[in-house]
Amino acid sequence: MANSDLESLRDALREFAHQRDWDKFHTPKNLAAALSVEAAELLEHFQWLTPEQSAELTSEAQAGVREELADVLLYLIRLADKLDVDLIEAAQAKLAINARKYPADKARGNARKYSEL
Amino acid sequence: MANSDLESLRDALREFAHQRDWDKFHTPKNLAAALSVEAAELLEHFQWLTPEQSAELTSEAQAGVREELADVLLYLIRLADKLDVDLIEAAQAKLAINARKYPADKARGNARKYSEL
Amino acid sequence: MANSDLESLRDALREFAHQRDWDKFHTPKNLAAALSVEAAELLEHFQWLTPEQSAELTSEAQAGVREELADVLLYLIRLADKLDVDLIEAAQAKLAINARKYPADKARGNARKYSEL
Amino acid sequence: MANSDLESLRDALREFAHQRDWDKFHTPKNLAAALSVEAAELLEHFQWLTPEQSAELTSEAQAGVREELADVLLYLIRLADKLDVDLIEAAQAKLAINARKYPADKARGNARKYSEL
Numbered sequence: 001m002a003n004s005d006l007e008s009l010r011d012a013l014r015e016f017a018h019q020r021d022w023d024k025f026h027t028p029k030n031l032a033a034a035l036s037v038e039a040a041e042l043l044e045h046f047q048w049l050t051p052e053q054s055a056e057l058t059s060e061a062q063a064g065v066r067e068e069l070a071d072v073l074l075y076l077i078r079l080a081d082k083l084d085v086d087l088i089e090a091a092q093a094k095l096a097i098n099a100r101k102y103p104a105d106k107a108r109g110n111a112r113k114y115s116e117l
Numbered sequence: 118m119a120n121s122d123l124e125s126l127r128d129a130l131r132e133f134a135h136q137r138d139w140d141k142f143h144t145p146k147n148l149a150a151a152l153s154v155e156a157a158e159l160l161e162h163f164q165w166l167t168p169e170q171s172a173e174l175t176s177e178a179q180a181g182v183r184e185e186l187a188d189v190l191l192y193l194i195r196l197a198d199k200l201d202v203d204l205i206e207a208a209q210a211k212l213a214i215n216a217r218k219y220p221a222d223k224a225r226g227n228a229r230k231y232s233e234l
Numbered sequence: 235m236a237n238s239d240l241e242s243l244r245d246a247l248r249e250f251a252h253q254r255d256w257d258k259f260h261t262p263k264n265l266a267a268a269l270s271v272e273a274a275e276l277l278e279h280f281q282w283l284t285p286e287q288s289a290e291l292t293s294e295a296q297a298g299v300r301e302e303l304a305d306v307l308l309y310l311i312r313l314a315d316k317l318d319v320d321l322i323e324a325a326q327a328k329l330a331i332n333a334r335k336y337p338a339d340k341a342r343g344n345a346r347k348y349s350e351l
Numbered sequence: 352m353a354n355s356d357l358e359s360l361r362d363a364l365r366e367f368a369h370q371r372d373w374d375k376f377h378t379p380k381n382l383a384a385a386l387s388v389e390a391a392e393l394l395e396h397f398q399w400l401t402p403e404q405s406a407e408l409t410s411e412a413q414a415g416v417r418e419e420l421a422d423v424l425l426y427l428i429r430l431a432d433k434l435d436v437d438l439i440e441a442a443q444a445k446l447a448i449n450a451r452k453y454p455a456d457k458a459r460g461n462a463r464k465y466s467e468l
Contacts, residue, residue, distance in 0.1 A: 040391030157274030
């Protein structure tokens, strides 16, 4: 039976850390800090852009952004692994919570009212 | 052919935003900011913990952390969708880059030398 | 001789931590994480706003933003104190570096070229 | 009458932006994002260190950290200027709030109970 894509990445990251003896650095606290740093590096690409420019990246910016998106996903998978969290199940559960929290008819077009996806 | 888990979440997020007329808020710039904010909320759970405590969360903290991990994944999927980036392909490509950048024999046990997974 | 405002705040924060026996939590690492979390809470106020809205905050948002600006300054002072860094001198030195890095005649009106103040 | 150190830096930053025609990029939203990015660059120096290592930086790390502390202060001053917030007054007010929120006798030595300085 084939593993899912996320499980394959999780296993590759385990092996990657093991081969380099980096498990000792990968405490949940350190990984959460690293994830936050990567998310900021992603944001850095957008910080001076207008909303319109942010939707039409140059190909150079697009390549940089793609790498940062990848870094965020890799640390996210690694941290979830260390904490025994199933990311897909957690995301599905959170989406269900958000659907109740922001009923479509009341939240319609209103940015002030929400702080979640 | 069945969609993957990430594609299912992507489609659910599209529908979620469409029903609430939130696409106008979901510029890449805004989503990158929101992703960064969620990553910081995740970090907040760990900020005062010792490395050891961060590996043994209380069940209350674990539940909060699980929700923040989910939020990060949801914004990550949404942002990647807006930028037409395949997250899995991007992560696999980045992992290959990292493997060349940090050869296992040289990187062994050395935290000072690396800043990536 | 009167202390400067920043030195007074530094001393007040020392006393604050001492009275609560919080020095043990205030490692530079923890304070850097806390500072980053506060900066994200500040950003959260702006994440869905248009550039124009961000320049005309509601009085409620303005009050919230003021508190987050204060939190960032307080953690910044505390961290600089723990690291024996004089913030004013460091900022003056950095500004001089930036002036050389971004000559006014070349940097004029160009956001793509710079990533600093 | 002499300006305070923070006011001098504020004025220097105004002049710096004016000479480069950068005011158009310095919306509060953009400055809040930039501040958050700088705070993450500061955190990056500490992410893999033990608590003990974070209190004994190498001189190279110390120099890098000093520059990041400066960047955070510079963006903080610039953002507060754009929002007409007096940073010192805001910090003094917040410290008074925190003193009421975390009474010394109850907060003593307890990290779980607090999330502020």
